[in-house]
Amino acid sequence: xxxxxxxxxxxxxxxxxxxxxxxxxxxxxxxxxxxxxxxxxxxxxxxxxxxxxxxxxxxxxxxxxxxxxxxxxxxxxxxxxxxxxxxxxxxxxxxxxxxxxxxxxxxxxxxxxxxxxxxxxxxxxxxxxxxxxxxxxxxxxxxxxxxxxxxxxxxxxxxxxxxxxxxxxxxxxxxxxxxxxxxxxxxxxxxxxxxxxxxxxxxxxxxxxxxxxxxxxxxxxxxxxxxxxxxxxxxxxxxxxxxxxxxxxxxxxxxxxxxxxxxxxxxxxxxxxxxxxxxxxxxxxxxxxxxxxxxxxxxxxxxxxxxxxxxxxxxxxxxxxxxxxxxxxxxxxxxxxxxxxxxxxxxxxxxxxxxxxxxxxxxxxxxxxxxxxxxxxxxxxxxxxxxxxxxxxxxxxxxxxxxxxxxxxxxxxxxxxxxxxxxxx
Amino acid sequence: xxxxxxxxxxxxxxxxxxxxxxxxxxxxxxxxxxxxxxxxxxxxxxxxxxxxxxxxxxxxxxxxxxxxxxxxxxxxxxxxxxxxxxxxxxxxxxxxxxxxxxxxxxxxxxxxxxxxxxxxxxxxxxxxxxxxxxxxxxxxxxxxxxxxxxxxxxxxxxxxxxxxxxxxxxxxxxxxxxxxxxxxxxxxxxxxxxxxxxxxxxxxxxxxxxxxxxxxxxxxxxxxxxxxxxxxxxxxxxxxxxxxxxxxxx
Numbered sequence: 001x002x003x004x005x006x007x008x009x010x011x012x013x014x015x016x017x018x019x020x021x022x023x024x025x026x027x028x029x030x031x032x033x034x035x036x037x038x039x040x041x042x043x044x045x046x047x048x049x050x051x052x053x054x055x056x057x058x059x060x061x062x063x064x065x066x067x068x069x070x071x072x073x074x075x076x077x078x079x080x081x082x083x084x085x086x087x088x089x090x091x092x093x094x095x096x097x098x099x100x101x102x103x104x105x106x107x108x109x110x111x112x113x114x115x116x117x118x119x120x121x122x123x124x125x126x127x128x129x130x131x132x133x134x135x136x137x138x139x140x141x142x143x144x145x146x147x148x149x150x151x152x153x154x155x156x157x158x159x160x161x162x163x164x165x166x167x168x169x170x171x172x173x174x175x176x177x178x179x180x181x182x183x184x185x186x187x188x189x190x191x192x193x194x195x196x197x198x199x200x201x202x203x204x205x206x207x208x209x210x211x212x213x214x215x216x217x218x219x220x221x222x223x224x225x226x227x228x229x230x231x232x233x234x235x236x237x238x239x240x241x242x243x244x245x246x247x248x249x250x251x252x253x254x255x256x257x258x259x260x261x262x263x264x265x266x267x268x269x270x271x272x273x274x275x276x277x278x279x280x281x282x283x284x285x286x287x288x289x290x291x292x293x294x295x296x297x298x299x300x301x302x303x304x305x306x307x308x309x310x311x312x313x314x315x316x317x318x319x320x321x322x323x324x325x326x327x328x329x330x331x332x333x334x335x336x337x338x339x340x341x342x343x344x345x346x347x348x349x350x351x352x353x354x355x356x357x358x359x360x361x362x363x364x365x366x367x368x369x370x371x372x373x374x375x376x377x378x379x380x381x382x383x384x385x386x387x388x389x390x391x392x393x394x395x396x397x398x399x400x401x402x403x404x405x406x407x408x409x410x411x412x413x414x415x416x417x418x419x420x421x422x423x424x425x
Numbered sequence: 426x427x428x429x430x431x432x433x434x435x436x437x438x439x440x441x442x443x444x445x446x447x448x449x450x451x452x453x454x455x456x457x458x459x460x461x462x463x464x465x466x467x468x469x470x471x472x473x474x475x476x477x478x479x480x481x482x483x484x485x486x487x488x489x490x491x492x493x494x495x496x497x498x499x500x501x502x503x504x505x506x507x508x509x510x511x512x513x514x515x516x517x518x519x520x521x522x523x524x525x526x527x528x529x530x531x532x533x534x535x536x537x538x539x540x541x542x543x544x545x546x547x548x549x550x551x552x553x554x555x556x557x558x559x560x561x562x563x564x565x566x567x568x569x570x571x572x573x574x575x576x577x578x579x580x581x582x583x584x585x586x587x588x589x590x591x592x593x594x595x596x597x598x599x600x601x602x603x604x605x606x607x608x609x610x611x612x613x614x615x616x617x618x619x620x621x622x623x624x625x626x627x628x629x630x631x632x633x634x635x636x637x638x639x640x641x642x643x644x645x646x647x648x649x650x651x652x653x654x655x656x657x658x659x660x661x662x663x664x665x666x667x668x669x670x671x672x673x674x675x
Contacts, residue, residue, distance in 0.1 A: 361476065366513040367523070369473050370583060371501035371531035380526065384517025384566075 157185025229255025
């Protein structure tokens, strides 16, 4: 008996309409395979509904309840590509001349659905397949990642819009590429993103996300990374926005000597909920994976971190690391952390750690006794806490922008205190 | 000048200081000695404003201002400095950042110009040199991985940079070998000045061989029970604190 509850028909519910009510406007498309994919996805969603909290990996995040309170209409996604756009192009209208590798990737079964039966958002992405872009980096494309600009994608959310985006990325043998996603917007909207990344032998891909969505927005993301041997994937996500965000990442390491780094910083306040759910599947020996997250939660915000390292039998000499540290700044804030290791190989090194705490009173007093006012002392400590992860970013611009966002967040934290004090008087 | 009058303080409802009186003139060095549990560390925390120590009566004025009404950072700006018995490690906060933030906060509160990075670096290097402290400490996080001696030297360095009017040294000798003790004492002695007073809190007379006090007080059961010159420290070293314990018992 698996400890993980498989999808059961009794969980079926009628909430699929929350995602699908506008889907019909897309049909029919000019490409037959797209029509078929969408219809299969619609059927699947009608069967399963959207993920409810009865599902293991959705235990802490109630997406349907949130969507029920929103009044959304399907709209074209507002996507801007800039920077290093040489290898990137938007999906062609009506999918004419759509590259076959991208079609094959899109037609793949969602990762881990077999095991968990909870990939409904991926299906929702298929049901609305229309907006998106392809990045296809040819073999041996070498970049000096510090000097050469990254591809930048900006998603702008608009009030009342439901949008759906597909990102298809292929980095061929020994090529290097960097993608930076900026997510922002105003008002209440839902953007559902499915990203598929295929890294060839010796490929390097750096993937950065700035999640600064409006505090009324819902953002759901599924990212699937498939790595060949000697490949490197570096992800860093900084989350300061969205009312509800789900950042789900599934990494399949299929070749030897590959390295995956999945790092992030969450800084949450108000009623925000940020859910990070990561699964790293080690299928091949001699690979390393790192998950390193720092979360700061203020007011009545909620953080969810579910990280899993799954070492399959052939994956000897795996080095897996996972660390999730959280800092509670308020008595009403919530942190849910669930580290998981599932190991079938007998010669591996895997470690995980999770801490949840508040600021160190001794350190605060020490700093204050040196003349540093309390708010400033607190900010220095929070900065030090999140910098442990920011320091690991290997892209200087991204590091700088992240540092700026963090100091901005801390600045707002300090001015909120002032308001509160005034209000109390 | 520091004047402590009838100071009463408690922790969790237990009274620790029971009417403590002490006056330290400008430029003077006073030592407070006493048995364990007499309230020595409590005095240092009450003076510096640590949470959890409640003052129920009395005043403590620094040049006429009652510091007990101030937050810990305001006290620092007013000229109070506490050298900790156990300096706190702060992972991720670099010494330079820490010193710059502290110094500029204090300068700002005192109505002085803030220092830029270069000004700070110059001051820091100069101060390190003066105190015989290697400046490689500056490249590390505050007290993280510092040896016991390095931590105490770091306290002296911070004191030198913040230029307090009144410094409280809480059991600075604890955990130091004789060489480290000398270095720290030399640092403190270098900072002795006409307009700077010191209160040296210690359990042992040893430290007072290196930092010569003008006056020595005995703290027992939350009060100063005896005061005298440096010879009092030697007397205590010889006889121990039994006399005061007996008095209490009687």
